[in-house]
Amino acid sequence: MTGSPYFGLRFSGANGLVLGKITMNLSGGLGIRFDRDRAAQSNVKMDDIRVTGAGSHAVETWNIDGLTINQVIARNVGESGLLLQNSINVKVGLVDGDNVGAGSGYGTLRFANRNGRNANGNYNTNVYIDKVKSRGGGRGIFCVSESGGAVITTVDLADNGNNAVLIENCYNLSIRGGTVNGGGEVRISARSEFANTRDIWITLKVDGTTVRESPCADNSNWTLTGNGARNIC
Template identity: 60%
Template sequence: MRLISAKGDGEPICLALASIVYGQCGFGTSDATMNGAEGAYIATKGSEQVYAGSDYYRAIQSALESIESGQRVTVFASGSIGESSINIDSGKIFEGCGTIDVRYWPAHGAIESLGTTNVQIPYLSLTGNPYFGLWFYGVTSLALGEINMALSNGLGIRFERDEAANRNVSMGTITVTGAGSHAVETWNIDGLTIGSVIARDVGEGGLLLQTTTNAQVGLVDGDNVATGIGYVTFRMVNNNGQLADGSYTPNVWFRVVAGVASSASGGAVISEVDLADNENNAILIENCYGVEISSGAVKGGSEVHISARDEFENMRDVSITLTVNSNTVRESPCGENISWTISGDATQKI
């Protein structure tokens, strides 16, 4: 697990390792397909035509509604669904080989799967300004593959806070550019595996984990993330990593790029960081429990800081091994069982 930070962030992070391998988008024979061009779309299931017309959204939804659990629909055509949501039911496989353009619809995802099991989205290319690009809650065994979002606003992938919890979620490579909010935000997931989150020019966080346990993230890579505000490329908050018995035994494993922040969370091991020229704090670990950064380098930017606020228990059981140059390392106030191994020319205020 490796943690790396680029310009434009400044808070703590935890990540873990995962990979999903798919064939080429549209490879083989799909159970249903959607083809065509603007104004003339055709959805078929096998040899049966289930839609023909000018409505891109209706063509996609008709193809989805025609298949059963365990079957796949492939969207080859590009177009716009406007202010609509594509809904994916349990057991269905949805491939977006064409580019799906979306528009802002408050409190909805451009693509939604709610209260479902065994949904797969191996490929997706999304553009536009959604409220949420993808929106989930109450899902079990959800598999996302290569997801690419070139957005002009909105939030990329959101797992909802105040709805049913989620289990066994996997993601391959998630690439988000231009989001006004987070690239990926999770709530209430037990069992999360992510290959990569790549965030570019996003307004808030790259990967934000909340009340998520038993997680493995391979890479979080950010550039121009959360510029000028308090978010970072990778952040943990809201008791992330806390197990059912209340402990923070290590269960969240990371490899992070670009800004680390963690608050009132823990149980995380970050094997390596590579951070440069971060705004705010390059690393901020605040009121955290059972956090380890095993190796890596921080160069320039704002300080590496272990801190605490009065409304939470004081930080404890934190271990940091880093090379830090042209920066400051600070522990204030003192935590419990804090271990520092710092090399480089950094000023140390421990």
């Protein structure tokens, strides 16, 4: 697909949907969108999604129970590479972003709007991301607005223009390894309108940027190496 579509692909109420290898070389618009205000979806699978040049997100999901993605490759995208919202039981192989969300609060991978919150309101782990790679752009990884229940196995983040990692009002998130080189800080934060950030486990090698926790999370667990300055609780 080429051009500047409002949505390249748009879905609602999709059950058992399978998307294969998709390449979008766009000059604007949004790549793939699962709607917020229409019927929810379940058991969605995507293989290899490559989006270049979108003005908004490469892939944006809402309201999916059961999502499997092999990889999302985003290049020169205006907002998020992969934006997961109010979705549970998610498995993703690779999210790879280069110049994604520059000058914005978006970035390569974003969890938002209660992503990973189970139907009973708990945040038992149900979102699994194998690897996030991010270069330049805005943020590398952003977990916000009562999202969580997630494990990211490894990261490779460098020279992000905004936070390399920002964890804000996020619950039960584990980053189990990888590297941050330069760019914006690694940060645990919280806004007052939501419950405080809690149950965070971060294992990272951080060089050339800072690590900061403010305000203190409830049950934050850091295992840090590298030369990055630290101001943590």
